Amino acid sequence: MSETTRDDHVAMSACPPSDDGPTPAELAARYGLSVSGARPGLVEYVRQLWGRRHFILAFSQAKLTAQYSEAKLGQLWQVATPLLNALVYYFIFGVILKASRGMPPGTYIPFLVTGVFVFTFTQSSIMAGVRAISGNLGLVRALHFPRASLPVSFALQQLQQLLFSMIVLFAVAVGFGSYPSLAWLLIVPVLLLQFLFNTGLALIVARMGARTPDLAQLMPFILRTWMYVSGVMFSIHNMLVGRPEWFIRALQVNPAAVYMDLMRYALIEHYGEANLPPHVWAVALFWAVVVFAGGFVYFWRAEERYGRG
Structure with missing residues (x-):
């Protein structure tokens, strides 16, 4: 039938x-x-998605390989792009605007590079997710599979790209005096929580982008605004001294800032606990679980409409 x-x-x-x-x-x-x-039931849908786990991994790896296949430097652009962005931000914010004030010497550059790499992970996951359905309509219409496979695969692709870039991030941290320690083990749970958060966002924007493809044109402006209020280029704790406490806390608990702060705390030796909001791990877990679960259910509820019309 x-x-x-x-x-x-x-x-x-x-x-x-x-x-x-x-x-x-x-x-x-x-x-x-x-x-x-x-649309299958939610439990059945999860079972079907797990059954496609090999396809999800292979699809993400193929997309990662093809992303820079026509560039002469190939996948080195995975590292070069965020590093070049960090260089521009350093000149504007570090040199001209003196955003490094209040930080220990030699801390600002690893602080900035870590922020750029971590935020780029979320930014790229969202931009890939918003086109996950609308950009793969041929595949969606030709084959029957859980459509969530696509945004999950794109989020996984960005995680693999970040893991490749972590080599450079480690080198920058060591070069400025932050040597490997037990704190570096915190990187694993931070990446896991951020990956869940990013995947949830990718699922949300994938459904929205499937209905409104123009969202892909609007999203860069939204993400740029998010980046500027998340403390990528400056310390929220140091720069907003004297502002209302509720305002500082509101910026600190925004999810992009939370995952950046945790990664900085793990990597940078002199990044103290004073820079972290209260109950930061509980906040990170909250964002990961709520956004992932909510995004998954939100995407699943429109499963039968993807690829139609």
Whole structure:
């Protein structure tokens, strides 16, 4: 019954039984047939998604390889792009605007580079997610699979890209006096929580982008504004001294700032606990669980509409 549409199914259900035998709807129910493209239950959907885990990993790796395939430097651009951005931000904020004031000597550059790399992880996951459905309509319309595979795969692609870039991040930290310690083990839970958060956001914008493709043009402006209020280039704790406490806390608990602060705390030796908001790990866990679970359910509820129209 794979070619039966939802309207056909409703029409068949409305047909009264005949003396000639069971109706088509009754036959479909008897033999376990269902409407093609119908949304499965949430538990079944999770099971189907887990069954496609090998496809998700292979798809993310293929996209990562193809991303810079036509560039002469290839995948080195994964590292070069955020480093060049960090260089520009250092000149503007570090040299001209003196955003490094209040920080121990030699701390600002690893502080800035860490912020750029971590925020880029979230930024790239969102930009890839917003086009996950609208940019792959051929695949969505040709094959039957859980559509959440696409935004999850794109978020995984960005995680792999960040892991590759972490080599440079470690080198910068060591070069400015922050040597490996037990605190570096905190990087693992930080990345896990941020990945869950990013995946939830990718699922949310994937559904929104599937209905409104123009969202991909608006998203860079939203992300740029988010970056400027998240403390990528400056310390919220140091720069806002004298401002109302509630205002400082509101900026510190925004999820982008939370994951950057935790990564800085793990990597940079002189990045003290005073720079972290209260209960920072609870806040990080809250954002990861709520956004991932909410984003997953939000995306799943429109499963049968992706690729139509």
